[in-house]
Every structure is written in structure tokens, then in C-alpha cells.
């Protein structure tokens with residue numbers, strides 16, 4: 001028997017859905033305000049909560065983290081009379097099962113209730129044996145908690161996982177956490193950076209080769225697929241995997257068999273795949289640069305890591321964590337932080353996400369020699385400039401002839417275009433400043449090598465420019 005709670009101030013709708021779900025053999029309760037709903041959910045272990053957005057005493061979406069914090073955790077289906085893509089996205093990212101617009105079709109709600117309960121049952125019968133090992137992962141913002149829960153789920157299955165997120169959001173860290181929490185943890189964790197694969201050697205790196213199978217193959221070599229036997233193969237920047245190889249790789253993924261170059265014998269490898277990307281694979285499928293069948297295979301389980309600016313409550317924890325680590329590493333007493341320093345960290349947009357924050361802390365500590373407390377002056381110059389430009393832009397508005405402050409009207413491009421233009425210009429300057437020296441460019445930008453290569457490729461920037 002499953003327990004379902006419906007929270008909606010529309011009593012007719014509640015009755016209608018209750019009747020339908022009772023006929024399906026579920027135990028159903030209802031509440032008509034948010035506070036009654038939260039109280040009920042804390043009292044009884046519901047498997048599923050169907051939650052309206054606009055309630056007389058608050059927003060269902062804003063209360064989502066409270067429902068997600070209840071143990072054992074119920075699944076949540078959001079229902080709304082005024083759907084919009086942003087709140088749909090926020091709901092899904094915060095861990096809701098689905099977001100359904102009213103008027104609700106009984107067919108739709110029945111289908112989603114059935115699916116979410118199946119998922120819930122699989123989840124509860126597949127609880128990780130111990131608490132999730134997450135030592136290296138800092139942060140407990142609701143979006144982060146939802147991702148960690150996905151890690152726990154993924155760790156106890158063997159299906160491929162796709163981790164998406166901007167550069168520096170922690171994709172590799174999460175991939176390692178899935179491995180560390182899985183029953184393959186004593187096996188190898190093999191990293192294949194698809195953005196750094198030399199075209200001619202891709203096949204050999206993946207599948208391995210026999211001695212003499214091509215010019216330069218002086219020794220037989222195991223490919224990464226075989227190296228990952230009994231462990232996890234982490235394919236970073238999977239969107240960069242050459243399309244010619246994708247078909248062969250999909251076959252390996254399905255059959256766990258492959259043939260090294262120059263060999264007539266098929267080998268087996270029992271590996272688990274975790275892939276990561278910061279590209280939009282769906283658009284790549286539409287453009288024809290990524291295979292649809294591989295995409296569908298990968299997207300069976302997706303963990304979408306939020307950018308740092310969407311989980312600002314984690315910034316302080318991350319900063320303090322890394323200050324403590326770096327100070328210990330260099331044998332100094334842990335430095336303190338001024339409120340202004342923390343305020344600057346909160347105000348900055350962190351396009352390079354956690355990697356950029358880690359880098360900024362490292363630079364700040366180096367700049368703070370002889371000081372016990374970090375202040376904004378210790379931050380990297382580019383961050384201070386960015387913060388200053390923002391405050392100046394806000395404070396100074398043109399003064400009209402009559403002395404009044406005029407509101408400047410400019411045609412603004414869509415945010416995505418503006419961000420891409422800024423990124424493109426930044427990369428040009430970066431390449432010019434470092435004379436296309438990749439290690440220096442990575443150090444300054446806080447990008448990984450693969451992240452940098454992917455961006456140079458995206459904007460068609462030649463390393464010789």
C-alpha cells in the first residue's frame with residue numbers, strides 16, 4: 001500500500017484526484033494549505049506528495065526543500081495553474097519528479113503517479129549500504145543535495161550516468177564519488193579526456209592495439225576500456241568524442257566486448273561508464289555531430305550540476321574549506337576572513353564556478369602574506385575589477401539637461417548571446433596574453449585543459465592567433 005498526500009486549495013480537484021487514486025489502491029490524504037501539508041508530511045511517511053504551487057499561505061515551489069528534507073523522503077509532483085519554464089526547471093533541479101500544468105488530465109496524473117511510485121520503490125529498495133562517502137564534496141544547498149541523492153542512487157546501479165554542468169562545477173569530483181560509493185570502488189577509475197584525444201590515436205587509446213598493427217605500434221597496448229575492467233570509465237567532455245568512434249563505442253557499451261586494433265580476437269571488459277559534458281548534447285544530436293542512439297543510452301541517468309551562482313549559500317563553506325586546506329598544506333595558521341572579503345565572494349558571478357573559487361582562494365592566500373585576515377584587496381585582480389565595474393555601472397547614470405538622472409535605454413541582446421560574446425573576447429585576450437601557452441592560459445582562467453580546448457573549438461579560435 002502506498003501513501004499519497006495531495007496539497008491543493010482547490011477542494012474539488014483534491015476530491016477528484018483522491019477518488020481516482022483510491023480506485024488504483026493507494027491510500028490518499030489531502031491538505032488545503034501549505035502549513036497543514038508540511039505538518040501532515042512530517043507526521044506520516046508519504047511515498048508521494050502532489051503539491052500545488054500557489055497556496056493560500058505560501059508557494060509550493062519555495063517549500064520544496066522542506067519536503068525534500070523529510071526522512072524518508074517522498075517523491076514530489078508539482079501541479080500548477082500558471083506554469084512557466086523557469087519554475088519548471090527549478091522544480092526539477094530541486095528534485096521534483098515532474099511539473100504538471102492544470103487543467104490536469106486524469107490520464108497524465110495517473111501515469112506520473114504510477115511512474116514516480118515505481119521509481120520510489122526502486123529507490124527505497126536500493127538504499128546505499130552505508131552513508132554516502134562525500135568527503136571531498138563541499139556544500140549542502142538544496143540543488144546540491146538533490147545531486148548528491150542522484151549520486152547515491154547511481155552508485156548502487158550499473159547503468160551509464162551522464163553528468164552535465166558548466167566548467168568547474170565538479171563533474172569529475174562527482175564521477176569519482178559515484179565510483180567511490182559503488183561496489184566497483186576497489187577497481188580502477190580510468191579517466192579518458194575526450195577533448196584531448198589526438199585524432200589518429202583515439203581508437204588505439206580506447207580499444208588498445210597489438211604489436212605491429214600500425215606504424216609506430218612497437219608494443220602491444222591495452223586500451224582504456226580494458227584498463228577500466230571491474231571499475232569505472234570516466235569519459236570527460238564526451239561531446240568531443242569523434243563521431244566516427246561513437247558507433248563502435250556504443251557497441252562496446254551494449255555488449256561489453258571489443259576488438260583491439262590488429263587483433264582477430266574479441267576481448268571482454270566489465271566496466272561502468274560515467275560520462276560528463278558541458279556541451280548541449282541534444283543540440284549536437286540535432287546538428288548531427290553526436291549520435292542520437294549514444295545520447296539516449298547516456299541520458300538514462302543524468303546528474304545536472306548547478307553553476308556556483310545558483311547555490312550561493314555554498315560559497316562561504318567552500319571558501320572556508322579551501323582556506324583551511326591550503327593553509328594546512330603550507331604549514332601556516334588558518335587565516336581568517338573579513339566580512340568584506342566574504343561579501344565580495346558572494347557578489348561575484350563565478351563564471352569558472354568552483355574551480356575559479358578555489359583558484360581565487362589560492363591567489364588570495366599568496367597575496368596575504370604577513371596578514372592574518374583576508375580582505376577583498378587580496379582577491380585576484382580580474383575579480384576585483386569585475387566587482388568594481390558592476391558597482392560603478394549601477395551608481396553612475398547619465399545626468400539630463402535638467403539635472404535629473406536619466407535612465408539609459410540600450411537595446412540589450414539576449415543574455416546567452418551577451419555571455420557568449422564576453423567569453424569569446426575573453427578567450428582572444430587570454431590567448432594573446434599567454435601567447436597561446438595552454439598551461440598558463442589554464443592557470444589564469446581557472447579552466448581545465450579540456451575545458452579550454454572545448455571553448456577554443458566552440459569559438460573557432462586558433463591557438464596560433
Ligand SMILES: Nc1ncnc2c1ncn2[C@@H]1O[C@H](COP(=O)(O)OP(=O)(O)OP(=O)(O)O)[C@@H](O)[C@H]1O
Nearest residue numbers: 136137138167168169170171172173354355448451
Ligand atoms: N562541491 C565541491 N566541493 C569541493 N570542491 C569542489 C566542488 N566542486 C568542484 N570542486 C573543486 O573544483 C575544481 C574543479 O572540479 P572538477 O574538475 O570536478 O570540475 P569539472 O566540472 O569536471 O570541470 P571541467 O568541465 O572544466 O572539466 C576541483 O579542484 C574540485 O575539487
